[in-house]
Structures are given as C-alpha cells and as structure tokens.
Amino acid sequence: MKVIGVLAAYWIILLIDFPSLRKMKSKKLTIVFFAIFGITLLLAILEVIGVKMINPMIVLDDWMKKIGLHY
Amino acid sequence: MTKLEFSKISPYQFMFSVACYMQASILLGSTFIPLLKQDTWMAVLFAGIICIPFLIVFLTLSKRFPGLNLFQIHNEVFGPVIGRIISGIFILYFLVLASLNLSDFNAFINTTILPKTPNIVIVGSFMIVCAWAVRNGIEIIVRYAGVFTFASILLLVLTVLFTSDLINPRHLLPMFQQPLKNYxxxxxxxxxxxxxxxxxxxxxxxxxxxDKTGKFLFLGYTIGFLTIFLTMISDISVLGSTVGLFSKPSYEVIRMITVSETISRLEIIFSAAIILRFYFRISMIYYVLTLAIAQFFNLKSYRPIVLVTGMLIITNMYPLQASSVVSQSWTRNSRAILWMFVDFGLPLLTLIIALIRKKKLPLPEGST
Known part of the structure; x- marks a missing residue:
C-alpha cells in the first residue's frame, strides 16, 4: 500500500514537470531530471519496504574518530 | 556557467533574510548547552566574534567576482575540473544541510504539536509549501523575511517580559567552571x-x-546574532544550571509562562514562530541546492527540477534520522569540525588561490 502511495506521489511530480521539461527542449535537463527522479524513487521504495539503510552520519562520525578529527 | 536566476531582491530583504536564516538555528543551541551549562552564552559570543573574519572572506570573494555566485567563482578560480569537484562537495553539503534541517523540523513537530501524525505527512505537506516558494524564485522566498524576523524579535521581547519574575541573573554564575576544552x-x-x-x-x-552587500550582510548578521545571544541569556537566566537537561530550552521557558488562569500554554505561539523560521531556512537551502544542481549541470533553468530535488531532500532525510542523543553527539563531536572545513575552509582556500593567481573580474558597468 505504501509503495503505491510513493508511486502515486512520483506520478504526480511527472505530471506537473513533464510539460515544462518538454517545453524547455533540453536533453541535458531531461537526463538530470530523470537521474534525480530515479535515485529518489529507488530510495523511497527501499524506505517503505523496510530496507534498513546505513546512517551516513554515524559512519562519518566513526571515520572522523579514526583519523583523529573528533572532539 | 550560465546565469539561472534573474530576479532581484532589495538590500533590506537580503538583510532580513540573513537575520531570519540565523534566527532559525536557535533550537540548535541545545547541542552545545551540555558542554558549558550556564556559561553557554560565552560560546555564542565567541562564535559570533570569530565568524566576522569569515564574513569578510565571503564579502572579499563577492567583491573580486561581482555578479558571480559561489559555483561560478569556483569555475573561475579553479578551472572547470577542480571547480566542479569543489562545487560537488557543496551540492552534497547543501543536500545534507536541507535534510538535517527537515529532520529537526520533523522531530520538533512530532514532539510538540503532532505526536501521532506520520512523519511523511508532516514533511510532505511542509515541503510542498517550500517547493511552491522555491519554484517561484528568490523574490517569493524572501518576501516575508522581515515579518518573520520581527515576529522572532517580538517573541523574544514578550518572553522576557512574561518571565521577568523568573529571571535571575545569578543563574549565569558561577563563570568559567568548565574545562578549557569544553569552551x-x-x-x-x-x-x-x-x-x-x-x-x-x-x-x-x-x-x-x-553594491553595498557588505553593509546589509553585517546588519542582518547583527540582528541574527543578537537574537540568538539574548535568547540564550534569557533561557539560562530562567532555567539556571538545569538548562542542560532540556532538548529545547527556549520552548521550556515559554511553557513556564502563565499570564493568568485563562491565558496559559503559550508555547503554541513559540511553535508557530519556529515553524515560520524553519520554513524560511529550509526554503533558502532548498532554493540554493536546486540552483546549485542546475548550475553544476549547466541547465537552462532550475524550475523543472524543483519538485524532484524536494523529493531527494525528503528521501535523504530518512537515513539521516537519528535519536536526539546521537544527533547532538554527532553535531558536537564531528559536524562542528566538518562544517568548518566546508563553510570556512573552502571559501578561504578559494580566496587564497584567487589572490595567488591574481584572478579578479572587473565591476559591471554602472557599479560604484
């Protein structure tokens, strides 16, 4: 159910932005748009199906502790 | 790199934007209060003074490269390859910053106003408003910055007035009781x-x-700094050494206000003011992030990528979410160092390289 909600939200974004993308007639803009779109869609689906993602904050904190850049 | 934003804002709108942007960070004071307790106001004062030379670095950069933004300056100073690498670091930084602020907003709303509402409803509805503002450009985002700034100042004045019976200047004492490392x-x-x-x-x-961005930057900075500093003094004067026990000291101070039997629970006004400040702060970062992505890829316009960038901020918020203890510890121990490298180190490096390579753009015609 949650995945359907995510897909619906992304479908709405496509409906809103696609006309302006077509009007701009820029291949680069379309590629960037769909690249960000794809990344966020993937992250959103992983989130709703319950895949536990690593917190980059904690990873960075450990790494900074190792190299001594840490209080 | 092409110019993507053609709308202009007035110097006063810029000044209030700086002030309002800073005022929105008041809640973050709780991250370093446990280190100094009643001496925390000193940290704010020292930080406020130390920040001034870096503002001068920002201004010198903007004076050397009039009409160019940070990414265009990187391109000019470092060339297209290294310039893009440094701009890429800033894109990551703006993305993390937007997601962290959204996470703070979500945590604030969840703990104070809407504890049972799912996160996605809170951040989703909030980001729709921000996206609408960002899509309409910088002019729309900063239009009400003055109102928000005055609302924050008014809230501070009212808080001091209504808690005057609880304020005890002795709560600021004893001073210099913590180890030097903590300061x-x-x-x-x-x-x-x-x-x-x-x-x-x-x-x-x-x-x-x-042409006088410097004057308005410093005026805005002074308003923002004074609001943060006086709020900190007021919180400590009311709560004393117990200030370190609360995750939102300003909120706790306002909760203590009772004007009469019928007028109480005034913290909802504080919550409304915090929402306004978060709206402004996140919209500004969101706008800058969208502009930065568009500039990085040399796009014709940033508007078609506004909504997907908003979604990116939301989805990036989830892995970054952590308990307030973990988040505060990270802010105190590593974020403090890391942010210095990006916020001050890279602009300073850019200025040094520009000075060595004698890179400078002439002033546009008609400028003084």
Whole structure:
C-alpha cells in the first residue's frame, strides 16, 4: 500500500514537470531530471519496504574518530 | 556557467533574510548547552566574534567576482575540473544541510504539536509549501523575511517580559567552571550550528540589488546574532544550571509562562514562530541546492527540477534520522569540525588561490 502511495506521489511530480521539461527542449535537463527522479524513487521504495539503510552520519562520525578529527 | 536566476531582491530583504536564516538555528543551541551549562552564552559570543573574519572572506570573494555566485567563482578560480569537484562537495553539503534541517523540523513537530501524525505527512505537506516558494524564485522566498524576523524579535521581547519574575541573573554564575576544552568545543559547535551555514549567502549575492552587500550582510548578521545571544541569556537566566537537561530550552521557558488562569500554554505561539523560521531556512537551502544542481549541470533553468530535488531532500532525510542523543553527539563531536572545513575552509582556500593567481573580474558597468 505504501509503495503505491510513493508511486502515486512520483506520478504526480511527472505530471506537473513533464510539460515544462518538454517545453524547455533540453536533453541535458531531461537526463538530470530523470537521474534525480530515479535515485529518489529507488530510495523511497527501499524506505517503505523496510530496507534498513546505513546512517551516513554515524559512519562519518566513526571515520572522523579514526583519523583523529573528533572532539 | 550560465546565469539561472534573474530576479532581484532589495538590500533590506537580503538583510532580513540573513537575520531570519540565523534566527532559525536557535533550537540548535541545545547541542552545545551540555558542554558549558550556564556559561553557554560565552560560546555564542565567541562564535559570533570569530565568524566576522569569515564574513569578510565571503564579502572579499563577492567583491573580486561581482555578479558571480559561489559555483561560478569556483569555475573561475579553479578551472572547470577542480571547480566542479569543489562545487560537488557543496551540492552534497547543501543536500545534507536541507535534510538535517527537515529532520529537526520533523522531530520538533512530532514532539510538540503532532505526536501521532506520520512523519511523511508532516514533511510532505511542509515541503510542498517550500517547493511552491522555491519554484517561484528568490523574490517569493524572501518576501516575508522581515515579518518573520520581527515576529522572532517580538517573541523574544514578550518572553522576557512574561518571565521577568523568573529571571535571575545569578543563574549565569558561577563563570568559567568548565574545562578549557569544553569552551573550545562549544564555541566551535556554536559556530557550526548558528553561524557558519551563512556560506550560502555566496549563492544569493548576485541577486541582491545593491553594491553595498557588505553593509546589509553585517546588519542582518547583527540582528541574527543578537537574537540568538539574548535568547540564550534569557533561557539560562530562567532555567539556571538545569538548562542542560532540556532538548529545547527556549520552548521550556515559554511553557513556564502563565499570564493568568485563562491565558496559559503559550508555547503554541513559540511553535508557530519556529515553524515560520524553519520554513524560511529550509526554503533558502532548498532554493540554493536546486540552483546549485542546475548550475553544476549547466541547465537552462532550475524550475523543472524543483519538485524532484524536494523529493531527494525528503528521501535523504530518512537515513539521516537519528535519536536526539546521537544527533547532538554527532553535531558536537564531528559536524562542528566538518562544517568548518566546508563553510570556512573552502571559501578561504578559494580566496587564497584567487589572490595567488591574481584572478579578479572587473565591476559591471554602472557599479560604484
């Protein structure tokens, strides 16, 4: 159910932005748009199906502790 | 790199934007309060003073490259390859900053107003408003910055008036009771949490319709600094050494206000003011991030990528979410150092390289 909600939200974004993308007639803009779109869609689906993602904050904190850049 | 934003903002709008952007970071004060307790106001004062030379670095950069934003300056100084690498670091930084602020907003709403509402409803509805503002450009985002700034100042004045019976200046004593390391760490954390994120004004400078950006930057900075500093003094004067026990001291102070039997629970006004400030802060970062992505890829316009960038901020918020203890510890121990590198180190490096390579752009015609 949650995945359907995510897909619906992304479908709405496509409906809103696609006309302006077509009007701009820029291949680069379309590629960037769909690249960000794809990344966020993937992250959103992983989130709703319950895949536990690593917190980059904690990873960075450990790494900074190792190299001594840490209080 | 092409110019993407053509709308201009007035110098006063810029000034209030700086002030309002800083005022929105008041809640982050709780991250370094446990280090210094009743001496925390000193950390804010020191950080406020230390930040000034860095503001001068930002201004010198903008004076050397009039009409260019941070990414265009990187391109000019470092060339297209290294310039893009440094710009890429800033894109990551703006993305993380936006997601962290959204996470703070979500945590604030969840703990104070809507504890049972799902996160996605809170952040989703909030980001729709921000996206609408960002899509309409910088002019729309900063239009009400003055109102928000005055609302924050008014709230501070009312808080001091209504808690005057609870204020005890002795709560600021004893002074200098903590180890020196704590003063350094708290000052660094305050600098990172309250002041250094002002680096994003370098992306907005070209939109300001004046040659005297420096004057208005410093005026806005003074208003923002004074609000943060006086709020900190007021919170400590009321709560004393117990100030370190609360995750939102300002909120706790307002909760203590009872004007009469019928007028109480005034913290909802504080919550409304915090929502306004978060709206402004996140919209500014969101706008700068969208502009930065568009600039990085040399796009014709940033508007078609506004909504997907908003979604990216939301989805990036989830892995970054952590308990307030973990988040505060990270802010105090590593974020404070990391932010210094990005916010101050990279602009300073850019200026040094520009000076060595004698890179400078002439003033546009008609400028003084």
């Amino acid at each position: 350094v760490q708290a000052t660094n954390t305050s600098l990172a949490a309250n002041f250094s994120e002002l680096v994003l004004v370098l992306m907005v400078f070209p939109s300001v319709n004046t």
